[in-house]
Amino acid sequence: MHRRDFLALSSMGVGGLALPSIFGKAIAAEELGSALDVGFKKGLADAAMNAATAAGASYCDVRVGRYLRQFVITRERNVQNIVNTESTGVGIRVIAGGAWGFAATNELTKDAVARAAGQAVAIAKANAVRQTAPVQLAPVKGVGEVAWRTPIVKNSMQVPIKEKVDLLMSVNDAALGAGADFIQSILFLVNEQKYFASTDGSYIDQDVHRIWPRMSVTAVDKASGKFRTRDELAAPMGMGYEYMDGAASGKTVLPCGVTVFGKSYDMIADAAAAARHARAKLTAPSVKPGKYDLVLDPSHTWLTIHESVGHPLELDRVLGYEANYAGTSFATMDKLQSRFQYGSDKVNIVADKVQPGSLGAVAYDDEGVKTKQWDLIRDGKLIGYQAIRDQAHIEGKTESDGCCYADSWSNVQFQRMANVSLQPGKTPMSVADMIGGVENGIYIIGDGSFSIDQQRYNAQFGGQLFFEIKNGKVTQQIEDVAYQIRTPEFWNACAGVCDERDYRLGGSFFDGKGQPSQVSAVSHGSSTARFNGINVINTARTLG
Amino acid sequence: MGIMTESQAKAILTKVVGLSKADQCTAQLGGSTRGNIRFALNNVSTSGVLDNIELAVQVAFGKRVGTATINQFDDASLERVVRRAEELARLAPENPEFMPVVDKQTFTATPTFSTGTAGITPEYRAKVAAESIDACKGANLVAAGYLEDEAGFVAFLNSRGNYGYQTATSTDYTCTVRTADGRGSGWVGHNVQDIAQFNAAEDVRVAMRKASASAEAKALEPGKYTVILEPAAAAGLISFMMFFFDARSADEGRSFLSKKGGGNKLGEQVYGPQVNMFTDPAYPGAAVYPWDDDGLPRQRMPIIENGKVANLNYSRYWAQKQGRPAMARPGNIIMTGGTKSTADLVRTTERGILVTRTWYIRMVDPQTVLLTGLTRDGTFYIENGQIRYPIKNFRFNESPVIMLNNVEEFGKPVRVKSDEADTTMVIPPMKIRDFTFTSLSDAV
Numbered sequence: 011m012h013r014r015d016f017l018a019l020s021s022m023g024v025g026g027l028a029l030p031s032i033f034g035k036a037i038a039a040e041e042l043g044s045a046l047d048v049g050f051k052k053g054l055a056d057a058a059m060n061a062a063t064a065a066g067a068s069y070c071d072v073r074v075g076r077y078l079r080q081f082v083i084t085r086e087r088n089v090q091n092i093v094n095t096e097s098t099g100v101g102i103r104v105i106a107g108g109a110w111g112f113a114a115t116n117e118l119t120k121d122a123v124a125r126a127a128g129q130a131v132a133i134a135k136a137n138a139v140r141q142t143a144p145v146q147l148a149p150v151k152g153v154g155e156v157a158w159r160t161p162i163v164k165n166s167m168q169v170p171i172k173e174k175v176d177l178l179m180s181v182n183d184a185a186l187g188a189g190a191d192f193i194q195s196i197l198f199l200v201n202e203q204k205y206f207a208s209t210d211g212s213y214i215d216q217d218v219h220r221i222w223p224r225m226s227v228t229a230v231d232k233a234s235g236k237f238r239t240r241d242e243l244a245a246p247m248g249m250g251y252e253y254m255d256g257a258a259s260g261k262t263v264l265p266c267g268v269t270v271f272g273k274s275y276d277m278i279a280d281a282a283a284a285a286r287h288a289r290a291k292l293t294a295p296s297v298k299p300g301k302y303d304l305v306l307d308p309s310h311t312w313l314t315i316h317e318s319v320g321h322p323l324e325l326d327r328v329l330g331y332e333a334n335y336a337g338t339s340f341a342t343m344d345k346l347q348s349r350f351q352y353g354s355d356k357v358n359i360v361a362d363k364v365q366p367g368s369l370g371a372v373a374y375d376d377e378g379v380k381t382k383q384w385d386l387i388r389d390g391k392l393i394g395y396q397a398i399r400d401q402a403h404i405e406g407k408t409e410s411d412g413c414c415y416a417d418s419w420s421n422v423q424f425q426r427m428a429n430v431s432l433q434p435g436k437t438p439m440s441v442a443d444m445i446g447g448v449e450n451g452i453y454i455i456g457d458g459s460f461s462i463d464q465q466r467y468n469a470q471f472g473g474q475l476f477f478e479i480k481n482g483k484v485t486q487q488i489e490d491v492a493y494q495i496r497t498p499e500f501w502n503a504c505a506g507v508c509d510e511r512d513y514r515l516g517g518s519f520f521d522g523k524g525q526p527s528q529v530s531a532v533s534h535g536s537s538t539a540r541f542n543g544i545n546v547i548n549t550a551r552t553l554g
Numbered sequence: 555m556g557i558m559t560e561s562q563a564k565a566i567l568t569k570v571v572g573l574s575k576a577d578q579c580t581a582q583l584g585g586s587t588r589g590n591i592r593f594a595l596n597n598v599s600t601s602g603v604l605d606n607i608e609l610a611v612q613v614a615f616g617k618r619v620g621t622a623t624i625n626q627f628d629d630a631s632l633e634r635v636v637r638r639a640e641e642l643a644r645l646a647p648e649n650p651e652f653m654p655v656v657d658k659q660t661f662t663a664t665p666t667f668s669t670g671t672a673g674i675t676p677e678y679r680a681k682v683a684a685e686s687i688d689a690c691k692g693a694n695l696v697a698a699g700y701l702e703d704e705a706g707f708v709a710f711l712n713s714r715g716n717y718g719y720q721t722a723t724s725t726d727y728t729c730t731v732r733t734a735d736g737r738g739s740g741w742v743g744h745n746v747q748d749i750a751q752f753n754a755a756e757d758v759r760v761a762m763r764k765a766s767a768s769a770e771a772k773a774l775e776p777g778k779y780t781v782i783l784e785p786a787a788a789a790g791l792i793s794f795m796m797f798f799f800d801a802r803s804a805d806e807g808r809s810f811l812s813k814k815g816g817g818n819k820l821g822e823q824v825y826g827p828q829v830n831m832f833t834d835p836a837y838p839g840a841a842v843y844p845w846d847d848d849g850l851p852r853q854r855m856p857i858i859e860n861g862k863v864a865n866l867n868y869s870r871y872w873a874q875k876q877g878r879p880a881m882a883r884p885g886n887i888i889m890t891g892g893t894k895s896t897a898d899l900v901r902t903t904e905r906g907i908l909v910t911r912t913w914y915i916r917m918v919d920p921q922t923v924l925l926t927g928l929t930r931d932g933t934f935y936i937e938n939g940q941i942r943y944p945i946k947n948f949r950f951n952e953s954p955v956i957m958l959n960n961v962e963e964f965g966k967p968v969r970v971k972s973d974e975a976d977t978t979m980v981i982p983p984m985k986i987r988d989f990t991f992t993s994l995s996d997a998v
Contacts, residue, residue, distance in 0.1 A: 089647045093621060112602065116625065133601070140598055171645055192806060230807035235814035237807055237921060331594045333698035334730040340996070422600065461914045461949070463928045468949055468995035470926050472918060492918060492926070494949065494993045525592050525700040547992060551922040553810060553824075553955055 045203050046076055046098070046118075048215050052155075054123050055207035058102050061124035063209065065131040067104040067111075069147065071208035071377060072123070074100050075419035078167060078201040084178045085194045086186065092171060099419040102127045106134035108144025110400075112422040148402035148410045150379055152211020158373035159217040161366065162250025166199040166221055169251045177254065181281045185227045188285035191237075192228040195281070197221075198246075198519065200531070204376070212378040220369055220531055221253050222246035222519055223277050229288035238291035238489075240284040240474055243268070243309050243456050244275040245516045246531065248371050262512075265442050266477040266484045268455050270309055272514050273367055287475055287487075294489040297476065299548045303451035303505070304493060304541045305444060310473050311432065312516025312534035313457040318497040319352075319359055320430035320534065322466035323386050325395040325405060336523045337464030340497065341392060346405070349391040353501030356539075358433040359387040361396055363412055368429045368533035369517045370413075376423040379412035386430065390502070398425045417528040424528075427521055431535035434510035441508055441538045451479035452491060452546060457516065459492060470494045472549070490550040500541060508537035556587035556605040556706060557672075560719045563709035566609065566627055571711050573636045576613035576643060578655045579713045580849070583609050586706030587672075591679040594698040596687045601679060611639045617652035618643045651871045656849040658715040664841040668748035671723035672705035679703075682754040686729050689758050695765055697758070699729030703749070708843055716849045722842075725749050726971055730931060731761040732998075733769050738944075739998050740764025741911050741931035743786050745971040745978075747839060764910060764932035771944040773994055774935065780906035780962070781989040782899050782936070785970045785981040787909040787929070793975035794915055795923050795954040796887055799857070801866035805876070810923045810955060811863065818866060825861040825958040832856045833884030840969050840978050842885030850882035857884065861958075884977075891964035891982025899965050899985050901939045906985070908934040908941060912950075913973070923953045928995055947998075948991035960987045 055072040062070035076098045083091045099116035100123050111134025113126040178195045185193040200220040207213045223244050230237045247253050253275055260274025269276075269283060306314070321327065322339040330338055341350065353359075363370045363381035372381055377399055386394045397405050398414040416423035445453065456474025463469070476491040477484045517533035558566075563583050570581040585607030592600045610623040613636070620642030624635040682701045690697040702725070709719040728743045742761040746752050804811035804818035811819045835844045835852040844852055848870055856864035865881070873880040900908060910932030918924040928949050934941045965983035972979065 088650055090649065090651075091619075091621075092642065092646050094642070095623075110600075112600070114604075137598065137601070142597060175647060192808065228808050232807045232816050233814070235807070235812055237809075237812070239808075239920075329595070330696065330698065330732075331599060333594055333696075333732060334592075334700055334728055337997075338736075420604065422602075459916050459918045459926065461916045461926045461928070463947065463949075463995045463997035464913060464930055465997035467997050468928065468947075468993060470918075470949060470951075470993075490919070492951075496996070526588075526590060526702070545993075547951065549918045549924055549951065551919065551924050551953055551956065553922050553953070554959070 045217070046074065051205040051215070052207065052213055054100060054118060054120060055205065055213065057120035058100065058123040058127040059207065059209055061127040062102065062104045062131055065128050067106045067131050067134070069105040069209055070127065071103050071206065072100060073376060073416065073419055074205040076203040077418055080167060080199040082171070082174045082178060082197040084182060086182055086192060087179065089175055097418055100126065101416065101419045101422065102130045103422060104130045104134050105145050106131045107138030109134045109138035109141045110145060111137060114420040145400050146403050147399045148408060150210050150399065150410070153214065154211065155213040157215040160219040160248055160371065162219045163252040164250045166219065166251040167201050177277065181225065181277050184278045185281040185285045188282040189229060189289045190227045190285035191230045193225060193281065195225040197223055200519070206374065206376065206378050208378045210378060214374045214378060216372055216374065218372060219250055220246060220248055220519065221251065223254065223275060225281060225284065227281065227284035227288050229285065229292055231292050236292050238288050240288040240291065241456065243270050243280055243474065244277065245309070246369055246519055247367055247515065248369050249273070249367055264307065264455065265445050266453055266455070268475060270307060270455065270514065290487050291489055294487045296490045296550050297488050297546060297548050299546055301543045302546050303448050304544045305448060305451055305453045305479065306539050306541065307455045308512070308514040308536045308538065309456045309516055310454045311536045311539060313460050314471055315430055315432055315534040315536065316532065317460060317462045318466055318469055318495070318500065319386065320427045320532070322497070323395050324425060324427060325397040325401045326425045328395060329404065332523065335525050340465045340467050345392055346395065349393065351390055351502065352387050352392045352498060353390040354504045355389045356435065356504045356507055357387055357390045357501050359430060360384065360433060361386050361411065361413070361428040361430050363428050365429055365533065365535065368515055369531035370429040370533055375412040375414045376416050377410070377414040379410045379414065381412040384411055396425060396428055401425060415530055417530060421526070421528050424524060426523065426530040427532050429533045429535070432507060432539060434513045434537040435507040437509070439506060439508045441512055444506060444508055444538060444540055445479055445484060446482040448479045448540065449481055453477040453479055453484060454491070467497055468494070469497065490548050492547050492549050494545045494547060500544065503541045503543055505540045505542045507539045510537065512537040556585045556607060557721060558583060558585060558607065558707060558709070563707070563719055566632065567709060567711035570609070570611060570632055570636060571713055573633055574613055574713065576615050576640055578614040580612045580655050580710065581609065582708070582710040583607065584706065584708050586704050588702060588704045589674060589676070589679060590700065590702040591683050592700045593683045593687060596691050596697055598683050601676065609635060611635050613639045613643050614652065615643050617648040617650065618646045619649060619652060620646055653870045655712040655714055656716050659849065659851050661718050661844040661851050663720060664836045664844045666720060666722035666747065666841045666843060668723045671703055671725055671747065671749040674703045674749060682727065685755040686758045689755065690731055690762060693762060694734050695762055696732045696734060697729055699727070701725070701727045710849060712849065718845050718849070720843055723747055725752060727752060727754065727757065729758055729761050731758065731765040733765055737998060738765045738769030739931045740768060743971065745969055747841065768932050768944040771946045773946045776948060776991045776993050778988045778990055780903065780985065780987045782896060782903060782906055782908045782983060782985050784896055784910055784983050785968050787912045788984055789970045789972040789979050789981045790912045790915045790927065791925055791954040791957065792981060793972045793977055793979060794917070794925055796977065798920065798923065799867055801868045801876070802872040804866060810921065811866065819863050820866055821862060823862050824955065825858055826961050827861045828961055828964065829858050829861045829958050830890040831858040832888050833886055834888060835885055837886060837888055837980065840886050840888065840980050842978055846882040846885065850880060852882040852885055855881065855884065857887070886978040888980040889967055889982055891967045894965040896965055896983040899963060899983055900936055900941060903936045903939060903985065906936045907945065908936055918951060923955050924951060925953065926951045930997065947995040949993045949995055950990060951992045952990045957986050957989065962987055
């Protein structure tokens with residue numbers, strides 16, 4: 011589930027005061043470059059662990075977190091808002107009496123964290139009374155004192171506000187100059203400074219950076235009353251401000267003439283293109299519904315992977331823990347045992363928390379497990395889920411997959427989606443080669459509307475740009491396209507995946523799960539892929 | 555604690571506004587105590603309480619605005635937050651759409667607080683979970699649910715003396731009940747301001763009945779059907795549509811409320827004549843704070859009258875530009891209806907589909923507010939006034955605008971909360987003809 015955070019964010023410019031609490035407290039720009047001293051964080055962690063152990067905990071982990079975010083929000087020629095937020099505090103999780111307990115405090119003193127540790131133990135003991143089976147943790151060996159940082163070149167938080175404002179104003183000018191009636195553009199920057207310590211003997215200091223340039227470009231035809239938008243073709247990335255450098259090496263021109271982006275984004279060029287595309291959408295012919303072979307660009311496919319593979323293979327959903335909110339899964343344990351044919355033999359899907367540039371990349375997860383890559387689907391067969399320390403034994407694994415995460419110090423960590431990606435094809439194939447073999451198809455670029463049922467069977471996806479393919483050639487831009495799938499049939503209709511030259515990431519900051527709800531940032535990589543005989547509907551309606 | 559007394563709040567706000575050296579200053583305090591309990595697989599999984607109070611300070615030098623927030627209230631912290639906001643304002647470029655703070659207003663207190671809800675204890679939450687779980691265990695059913703209660707306050711003061719203080723409470727309970735074999739699923743949701751109106755042991759029976767009754771679902775062909783949407787099912791579509799009741803977007807030509815050739819559809823017949831909707835901050839059982847985020851007083855105001863658009867949301871900037879009075883943004887949405895229950899609507903239906911709940915609703919085309927989503931947790935076929943059998947879930951592609959032109963009958967409105975909108979809503983069950991289902995879902 012993705013919540014409407016982008017829309018909420020866009021409307022933030024008006025109220026100003028009504029900041030969602032998730033974004034923490036607003037701070038001045040110069041404080042975004044600083045960090046808490048590691049020795050100070052270790053002192054807090056030791057105080058919490060000592061108190062928890064003394065109170066009867068058999069296990070304790072402590073997360074000292076400082077979460078920084080910056081938003082620069084503009085429309086047309088105005089800067090609507092610049093917001094810096096910070097949220098700092100300590101979350102303490104314990105096992106006592108075989109049950110979990112959690113407490114958090116924003117007071118950064120040894121006394122306060124020791125008190126919170128005591129509360130966590132008391133909660134665990136209370137929960138233990140009704141607990142039917144004690145928590146079983148897959149073992150983790152302590153790693154001592156270690157540190158890791160997202161391999162950024164340029165810290166976004168230290169780039170002057172003026173440089174960011176100037177960039178967005180150039181972006182907006184480019185769109186308006188190329189025929190857009192409106193544009194909203196946003197820079198959304200994140201730095202999670204996370205210190206993790208546990209009674210296993212780990213003290214892990216991590217500095218995680220993410221960046222997401224967003225825009226929505228609108229073209230209006232007042233005479234007909236029609237309007238169309240085209241959003242950015244960039245991805246949110248686990249990178250620094252170097253992502254915004256617009257290098258030629260980051261650009262790929264697709265067979266339909268659209269430019270897409272890899273590890274470098276040219277936001278100004280994309281804005282001008284978006285304006286042209288939005289105008290073209292106003293007059294593009296409407297799709298004829300029916301069965302088509304779909305050629306899906308990675309800027310689109312990430313969301314289909316996310317919804318129809320990433321979510322159903324989360325073990326807590328499979329088991330029923332999310333039944334009242336995010337939902338359960340069709341990919342039940344018996345399907346794992348029988349190596350269910352999830353997709354065609356072209357479909358190889360891995361989960362990972364290590365891919366450079368991805369949103370999920372860290373060295374250790376939020377329960378101190380060294381991160382890795384592992385298989386979910388191999389040659390089309392289901393062979394694994396995503397599980398954390400207290401779930402691994404259920405799947406018959408002896409170690410956690412390392413995909414535990416909390417979105418703040420004040421929320422308890424739990425199983426979250428890793429990066430889940432479709433592996434490139436092993437035989438050389440370019441996008442042009444793939445399109446050359448399609449008789450009657452639609453080429454889809456960018457993510458659009460998305461919706462899937464609570465067991466992840468029936469899904470519907472739109473896109474940003476649609477192009478008709480006839481007899482191996484891209485013929486024209488079309489509109490009003492959405493495709494409907496049943497997950498296993500869709501992945502079994504996968505007829506080919508381009509090779510690694512075309513591999514790119516997509517993703518989101520706003521994967522929602524849990525009650526109270528938490529968000530998580532996740533990437534999904536793929537090369538362009540072909541799916542045969544997919545049901546396409548026409549989404550045009552008349553309001554009379 | 556998450557709630558300050560009025561005198562505590564006023565003292566802090568007065569100090570903050572006094573500290574500011576900017577041309578204008580608004581200080582706002584908001585705090586709450588939020589308790590929750592979550593259960594799944596007939597076991598409690600997590601529970602907790604979170605207290606938090608935050609102070610937000612927004613200042614302006616000319617048309618340059620800065621915002622900072624803090625959650626400590628000693629004198630040094632108050633000074634720091636004001637200076638941070640002032641620093642940010644000096645860094646910010648001028649906003650040509652800047653609006654000065656609102657003048658002093660008069661607010662009439664609304665009934666948003668209940669002492670019963672504010673007094674909810676961990677033991678009470680545990681009892682709600684236990685009642686939900688125990689009932690299901692005894693019937694070979696599996697419960698997963700969540701109770702969240704909140705008691706909070708808002709207080710603000712600006713440099714022109716506009717001041718408000720009020721407390722509020724709310725409770726939201728949801729429970730999904732599944733048959734042990736996973737072939738049936740039911741759901742119940744109950745959103746109340748006063749906990750006295752809530753009884754978990756009664757509510758869970760609704761979800762249990764639907765879970766048991768929804769196993770053995772048959773497949774119907776997708777297509778256009780008469781549907782009876784329970785209030786929770788309709789709320790998701792309607793709240794999505796209300797998000798686009800914005801005058802500026804409509805005037806700019808990029809809304810379903812834009813008029814061909816320019817302008818907006820204010821005053822025009824957009825819905826069927828039986829559709830009426832209004833906002834009222836003092837509405838019994840669904841009251842909201844008597845001010846909006848700008849500090850303007852909310853008042854009862856029609857939104858849709860006999861199917862005509864009666865009011866759109868104008869930001870203060872856009873109202874000024876268009877020469878209209880600035881009105882407070884609505885805090886709740888009240889749809890009028892009739893007196894019939896959902897069961898009464900079923901009794902008068904020759905052939906149709908009863909929808910308990912809608913899920914994962916997303917915009918497909920903003921031009922027509924075409925939304926897609928699915929039914930879940932209890933979808934049934936109705937024939938000759940009776941529920942005949944459970945049916946497999948459907949995906950719909952439907953616009954709430956078209957839907958509200960195809961209303962056959964409204965039932966009695968109730969307070970509901972949609973999955974993804976925070977707006978307090980009062981929505982009737984509704985019988986709609988020609989509702990568009992486009993595919994089947996195997997999900998239970």
